[in-house]
Amino acid sequence: MVAALGSCDKARLAKAVKGGLNAELEAKFDPMCKTVTWFGPLVKRDQTSIHVSDSGNEGAYELEFEKGKLTMSISIQDNQVAGFQLTGDDWIVAKRGLEAQQYPEFKVYDFDFVDAEGKVMSPTAYPKGKIMYRIKIGGMAPKDGKFSLASKVAILDAEGKVLWTSPEPMPIEFPADENAIARSGTVDASINIPVAGPHQIAFEIKDFPSDATTKYVQAITTVD
Numbered sequence: 001m002v003a004a005l006g007s008c009d010k011a012r013l014a015k016a017v018k019g020g021l022n023a024e025l026e027a028k029f030d031p032m033c034k035t036v037t038w039f040g041p042l043v044k045r046d047q048t049s050i051h052v053s054d055s056g057n058e059g060a061y062e063l064e065f066e067k068g069k070l071t072m073s074i075s076i077q078d079n080q081v082a083g084f085q086l087t088g089d090d091w092i093v094a095k096r097g098l099e100a101q102q103y104p105e106f107k108v109y110d111f112d113f114v115d116a117e118g119k120v121m122s123p124t125a126y127p128k129g130k131i132m133y134r135i136k137i138g139g140m141a142p143k144d145g146k147f148s149l150a151s152k153v154a155i156l157d158a159e160g161k162v163l164w165t166s167p168e169p170m171p172i173e174f175p176a177d178e179n180a181i182a183r184s185g186t187v188d189a190s191i192n193i194p195v196a197g198p199h200q201i202a203f204e205i206k207d208f209p210s211d212a213t214t215k216y217v218q219a220i221t222t223v224d
Contacts, residue, residue: 060074134186152170
């Protein structure tokens with residue numbers, strides 16, 4: 001089980017678990033295997049409990065990896081794994097480590113134009129007027145249980161001349177997760193471009209807890 005998760009080998013794991021559990025693991029497999037992989041090689045395991053019955057067997061292990069420790073509880077039915085759980089303080093440490101690896105610096109990691117229902121749009125041109133977008137920011141530093149940012153936005157023409165700029169930075173605040181794992185978040189907003197033509201939308205975003213600032217420019221073409 002641990003070897004399959006540690007190598008992100010879904011086929012190997014599927015052979016060990018019962019069919020119903022396979023379906024349940026489908027959505028959880030990628031984040032789970034990435035977390036187990038973060039711990040590195042398994043260096044020691046100790047069985048701490050075992051219970052044998054006609055309906056199935058249950059056991060628990062203390063697992064020591066190169067970068068931390070976990071407790072694994074497992075149940076067996078018909079010589080296949082019917083359920084298992086990995087727990088421990090180091091699981092949260094691993095999640096934080098993975099998030100820090102994925103978002104190592106404060107910057108814009110993704111940008112999409114979206115429709116009124118929030119679906120991503122990718123036409124070559126957009127009708128002038130209200131333009132809706134979604135921006136993903138990573139590398140943020142939570143403080144006092146929340147993220148606190150401010151964004152200044154400007155519209156530029158194709159040559160970079162400023163046509164409009166927000167009079168004040170727009171404050172952006174949202175709560176951090178309970179275990180302070182996430183270092184990223186998405187913001188949905190809109191901007192009005194009243195004239196047709198090629199434009200640039202320029203963002204300047206500040207992260208108040210770290211006092212870091214990042215800039216991002218998105219090209220867009222609007223039509224009548």
